Structure formats: C-alpha cells, structure tokens
Amino acid sequence: MTEGYLRSDGRKGIRNTLVVAYLVECAHHVAREVAWPFREQGAHLIGFPGCFPNAYADRMLHQLCTHPNVGGVLLLSLGCESFNRRELEARVRASGRPVATLVIQEAGGTRRSIAEGRNWVERTLRELAAQPRSALPVRELVVGTICGGSDATSGITANPAMGRAFDQLVAQGATAIFEETGELIGCEAIMAERAARPALREELVACVAKAARHYATLGHGSFAPGNADGGLTTIEEKSMGAYSKSGQSPIAGIIKPGDVPPRGGLYLLDVVPDGEVRFGFANISDNAEIAELIACGSHLILFSTGRGSVVGSAIAPVIKVCANPETSRRLSDDMDIDAGRVLEGRGTLEEVGAEVFERVLRVAAGERTASEILGHQEFIMTYKSFTPLGPACLPS
Amino acid sequence: MQLHPQDNVVVLTRTVAAGERVCVGGVTVMIERALALGHKLAACDIPAGAPILKYGVSIGSAAVPIPAGAHVHTHNLRSNYLPTYLHATQQRYFEEHP
Numbered sequence: 001m002t003e004g005y006l007r008s009d010g011r012k013g014i015r016n017t018l019v020v021a022y023l024v025e026c027a028h029h030v031a032r033e034v035a036w037p038f039r040e041q042g043a044h045l046i047g048f049p050g051c052f053p054n055a056y057a058d059r060m061l062h063q064l065c066t067h068p069n070v071g072g073v074l075l076l077s078l079g080c081e082s083f084n085r086r087e088l089e090a091r092v093r094a095s096g097r098p099v100a101t102l103v104i105q106e107a108g109g110t111r112r113s114i115a116e117g118r119n120w121v122e123r124t125l126r127e128l129a130a131q132p133r134s135a136l137p138v139r140e141l142v143v144g145t146i147c148g149g150s151d152a153t154s155g156i157t158a159n160p161a162m163g164r165a166f167d168q169l170v171a172q173g174a175t176a177i178f179e180e181t182g183e184l185i186g187c188e189a190i191m192a193e194r195a196a197r198p199a200l201r202e203e204l205v206a207c208v209a210k211a212a213r214h215y216a217t218l219g220h221g222s223f224a225p226g227n228a229d230g231g232l233t234t235i236e237e238k239s240m241g242a243y244s245k246s247g248q249s250p251i252a253g254i255i256k257p258g259d260v261p262p263r264g265g266l267y268l269l270d271v272v273p274d275g276e277v278r279f280g281f282a283n284i285s286d287n288a289e290i291a292e293l294i295a296c297g298s299h300l301i302l303f304s305t306g307r308g309s310v311v312g313s314a315i316a317p318v319i320k321v322c323a324n325p326e327t328s329r330r331l332s333d334d335m336d337i338d339a340g341r342v343l344e345g346r347g348t349l350e351e352v353g354a355e356v357f358e359r360v361l362r363v364a365a366g367e368r369t370a371s372e373i374l375g376h377q378e379f380i381m382t383y384k385s386f387t388p389l390g391p392a393c394l395p396s
Numbered sequence: 397m398q399l400h401p402q403d404n405v406v407v408l409t410r411t412v413a414a415g416e417r418v419c420v421g422g423v424t425v426m427i428e429r430a431l432a433l434g435h436k437l438a439a440c441d442i443p444a445g446a447p448i449l450k451y452g453v454s455i456g457s458a459a460v461p462i463p464a465g466a467h468v469h470t471h472n473l474r475s476n477y478l479p480t481y482l483h484a485t486q487q488r489y490f491e492e493h494p
Contacts, residue, residue, distance in 0.1 A: 151432075151434050152407060152433075152434025152435065153433060153434045155451070156397075156399065156407065156434075185477050185478070186454070186476075187453075190453070212477060212478070215478055216477075216478060220481055221475070221477065221478035221479070221480070221481070223478070223480055225481065225482050225483045228469070228482055228486065228490070229432070230432065230434055231407075231431075231433070231434030231435040231469075232434075233436070233455070233468065233469050233470050233473045233475075233480060234455050234456040234473060234474070234475035234476075234477070234480055235475050235477050235478050235480070236453075236454065236455045236475060236477055237450060237455035237456065240450065240451045240453060241451075244451075306434070324434070326411070326432075326433065343409045343410070343433065344410075
C-alpha cells in the first residue's frame with residue numbers, strides 16, 4: 001500500500017507530471033523549449049505531429065492528458081491545424097486539472113510563446129505541489145508490459161519472470177495489460193484457451209489473425225534484424241517468448257488504445273488498427289505501444305529487453321527488466337532488474353518474478369527507475385483507426 | 397538447455413567460441429563459428445519440411461535437412477507465417493557462416 005495523487009475521477013496517480021502537448025509538428029519546437037527547463041521538475045513533452053484530423057489521436061491525447069499520473073496540461077497549438085484544441089481543453093478542464101492553450105499565431109510567434117508557456121508551467125508546477133494524496137492499494141494499480149530489443153533470452157528469463165509478477169498483481173486484484181498482437185502470431189491457439197469466457201476465445205483468435213493480415217499486407221513481421229543477431233529466427237519463435245510475459249492468469253478481456261479496463265484482471269491490448277490497412281505499420285517503434293498502454297491507464301510499464309533497449313516514457317515510469325546477462329553488464333546504468341542471472345545459475349524465475357513485483361510497489365511509491373534517472377521521456381504517436389470493441393471483449 | 401521435453405532444438409545458455417565442442421542430443425559437435433547465448437542447435441536429425449519445436453510448439457519449418465548439433469537459424473529455418481527480415485550483410489553472413 002502506498003499513496004497516490006487523487007484525481008477528480010477517483011483514479012490515483014503515482015507521479016504528478018505536468019504535460020506539455022503539441023497538437024501539430026509545427027508547434028513541437030516551441031513545446032519542447034517550454035518544457036525543457038522543467039524536465040527535472042516533472043514537465044513531460046508529448047504530442048501529435050499530424051495536421052489532418054484523426055479520431056484515434058483525439059482519443060489518445062484526451063486519455064493521456066487526463067491520465068492519473070498527470071496533474072496539469074499545457075496545449076501548444078500553431079493555430080491552423082485540424083486538431084480540435086478547444087474540445088481537448090474543455091475535457092481536461094472538466095477533469096479538474098489546471099489547463100491552458102497557447103496558440104503560437106495569437107501569442108506573437110516563437111519567442112513570446114516560449115516565454116508565456118514557461119511562465120505558465122512554472123506557476124502551475126508550484127500549484128501541483130499541493131495536490132492531495134490518498135491511499136493507493138495494490139488493487140488500484142494498472143501495469144502494462146512490453147518487450148523491446150528482444151533476443152532469444154527474452155522468452156527464457158525476463159518475460160516469464162514478468163509473467164510471474166503479473167500473476168501476483170492479478171491475484172491481488174490489480175489490472176495487468178499485455179499487448180502487441182503482431183508478436184502473438186503463432187500463439188493464438190494456446191492463448192485462446194486462457195479466455196475467461198467462451199465468446200472471448202474467438203475474439204482473441206480473430207485479433208491475432210487481424211495482426212497477421214496487417215503485417216502480411218505491409219510485407220514485414222514485427223521482427224527487427226537485431227532479433228536475429230540475438231538468436232531469434234522466426235516471428236512465431238519471438239511470439240512464444242513475448243507471450244510468456246502475460247503469465248498464467250485467465251484473460252479477462254480485450255481492449256483497444258484508450259480503453260481503460262473496467263476492473264482488475266489480465267487484459268490483451270489489441271494495437272493493430274481495424275479495417276483496410278491504412279497509415280502504415282501498426283506501431284512504428286516500442287514507444288508507440290508504450291503510449292497506448294499508458295492511454296489505457298497504465299501507471300507504470302514493465303519493459304523486458306535482451307539486446308538492450310534504453311528507452312523510458314513520458315507520463316509513466318518504465319522498469320527495465322534485462323533478459324540477457326551479457327547485456328545487463330554492458331548496459332548496467334540503463335537496467336533496473338537483472339533477469340539474465342537465471343541463465344548463470346544466480347537466481348530462479350520465481351526470485352526474479354518476486355523482485356519485479358517488489359520493484360513495481362517501490363516505483364509506485366515514488367522510487368525512480370533507471371530511465372527516469374537518465375531523463376528518458378520518449379513519446380511517439382502516429383495515425384491509426386479503430387472500430388469500437390465487440391460485445392464479447394469486456395467482462396459483463 | 398532444452399526448454400520443453402518435445403523440443404527438437406536446444407538453446408545455448410552461454411556464448412560459445414569457434415572450435416569449442418559441445419554435447420547435443422548424445423552427439424559431440426564442433427562449433428564452427430562463435431555463437432551468442434540464445435542461439436539454437438538441432439537436438440536430433442531433422443528432415444526438411446519438419447516443424448522446429450521450441451517451448452513445445454512449432455516456431456517454423458526446416459527449409460533443408462538439419463543434422464543433429466547444427467546451428468538452427470535463418471539459413472535453415474523458415475517461418476510458417478511471415479518471412480524474417482535481415483539486413484543484406486547479415487543475410488550473407490548467416491548464409492556463409494552456418
């Protein structure tokens with residue numbers, strides 16, 4: 001049990017960040033300049049680069065700006081982009097958070113906008129320090145998991161260890177989200193057996209089939225050359241390793257980006273867009289998926305890596321669980337947990353799983369992760385489109 | 397390390413140097429080039445077209461006959477779903493150094 005920042009919708013945050021969000025690439029530089037001096041005090045930069053309207057981007061930014069880890073929001077608009085800044089500002093204001101919109105064309109250009117933005121951020125950060133706190137039991141935690149920079153050790157050490165931590169979280173009533181249906185290709189049959197309800201079984205198989213079609217249309221699986229250097233040969237081999245991070249709990253439901261699970265349990269986040277393949281690859285890099293896990297309410301992210309990813313994220317802390325003992329030694333500053341020790345007989349999966357669970361609680365209580373200490377706050381979001389969830393996807 | 401009793405491949409739990417001898421499935425083989433931990437060796441003779449089993453499930457099919465102890469990777473194992481993307485230099489290296 002720890003304490004969280006209490007928000008008006010009843011959710012509690014484990015961080016109290018002030019988000020600076022650009023609403024088109026044309027406002028990116030100004031937004032970055034506004035946030036940069038305050039990056040150590042909790043100002044995080046996020047944004048959407050496109051000038052064309054997109055319902056997914058609207059929903060993502062709305063969910064991110066009202067995420068429990070977010071205490072206040074500054075929107076940066078050029079002035080002529082399609083993004084509906086008034087609607088987003090109104091929704092953030094309705095959530096009780098301090099919010100302002102800075103329109104560069106109205107504020108008088110780059111220099112004046114940066115000065116005005118920094119004044120607002122400085123003032124609002126002082127205000128956020130007074131945010132009330134309230135008890136945050138484990139059952140209210142939402143934890144997302146992802147693997148990136150995978151190699152053949154990922155599926156043997158870090159992923160199954162994180163799966164054990166997931167099982168422990170779910171057993172205590174927390175919400176656990178795993179994702180990347182493109183990296184579950186080949187596991188659909190065994191995964192479907194874990195569906196909490198018969199109707200969900202077909203949905204699980206269908207969303208992996210959708211992912212296989214999506215990647216086949218684009219001519220590439222979710223597989224990078226570094227995976228092959230690390231001993232992984234095929235997408236289904238990578239999938240089996242990735243799948244093990246979901247643990248053993250029954251699968252309670254399927255969600256799509258921006259859907260907050262209705263109650264505790266294990267959920268699959270379906271990240272592959274619906275309908276005809278448009279806009280390109282489902283998730284162009286790991287942070288695109290991390291942003292989606294956060295938009296679904298994840299307070300923090302468990303990230304397993306074998307080759308050695310160094311990323312963190314805006315808004316939610318990322319705990320790096322390193323699968324490969326050689327990588328752990330080479331990139332020691334970037335890693336939080338050495339799961340590769342299992343391969344060297346220096347620990348068991350159970351011990352590493354327990355360590356991951358304990359670390360989740362400590363990070364939820366405020367302990368900084370390696371990527372937070374190093375200043376990582378990556379964020380990326382691209383065009384996507386989704387249809388609403390089917391009726392079988394969520395628990396009734 | 398064999399991950400599942402049904403598997404026909406084993407996984408290296410440490411990096412192996414070129415010229416080292418390792419025992420796999422009852423036969424001792426010489427490793428021709430250095431292999432990083434995590435890479436797979438055939439645990440038995442595997443005919444072309446047979447499934448490669450790891451974690452007890454198929455991770456693809458043998459593209460050619462694979463003798464016991466041989467390195468199993470992109471030169472002799474094909475996905476049954478999507479082709480594996482490699483850099484051109486990497487592809488050549490894996491083909492020339494099986």
